[in-house]
Amino acid sequence: MRNTRRRSLLRTAAVSALAGSVLLIPATAALADGSGPEPQPTQAEPAAAPTLTAKASVSHVRAWQELRITGKATGLKAGSKVTLQQKQHGVWKALPASTVTNKSGAYGLRAKLGLKGKNELRVASGATVSPVVTVTVS
Known part of the structure; x- marks a missing residue:
């Protein structure tokens, strides 16, 4: 029973670590090395002239x-x-x-x-x- 609890805690820790890296690393890595799509500035469509x-x-x-x-x-x-x-x-x-x-x-x-x-x-x-x-x- 102790081993089961220990494995469960290790699995939770591993999932938490991966979840944090999935959320944080790609965003900072894309900016650091220039890989991945760059955010495009949003521009409103110009209004047609009256x-x-x-x-x-x-x-x-x-x-x-x-x-x-x-x-x-x-x-x-x-x-x-x-x-x-x-x-x-x-x-x-x-x-x-x-x-x-x-x-x-x-x-x-x-x-x-x-x-x-x-x-x-x-x-x-x-x-x-x-x-x-x-x-x-x-």
């Missing part, structure tokens, strides 16, 4: 005739304000036509243009702008 689209309901209108601009925002929070801009003498000017995006990012607004000829328009929300849409006014 985008806006814009489409005019018509390509030609009479002066002061109402038209609609519709589009969709991606990467912007729902409820973000979008404003219609017009290029005047080489400078983008905000028009008194704005709205907010809905929860899916869609928006729609109405505008009236008075400058005759080709009008370059875009929609902006902060630094995010849509591609240019051209509407001819006669």
Whole structure:
């Protein structure tokens, strides 16, 4: 009975020693000799840049005739304000036509243009702008 107890204690000691070495040695050995996989730094995926689209309901209108601009925002929070801009003498000017995006990012607004000829328009929300849409006014 004494030998059985002694063997049991030796087995427990051996298992404890091995368990400690299994938990500690590989981690320190991998760092010391460079073997084994190195931990990779975790990096968050870069967020996609916000985008806006814009489409005019018509390509030609009479002066002061109402038209609609519709589009969709991606990467912007729902409820973000979008404003219609017009290029005047080489400078983008905000028009008194704005709205907010809905929860899916869609928006729609109405505008009236008075400058005759080709009008370059875009929609902006902060630094995010849509591609240019051209509407001819006669």
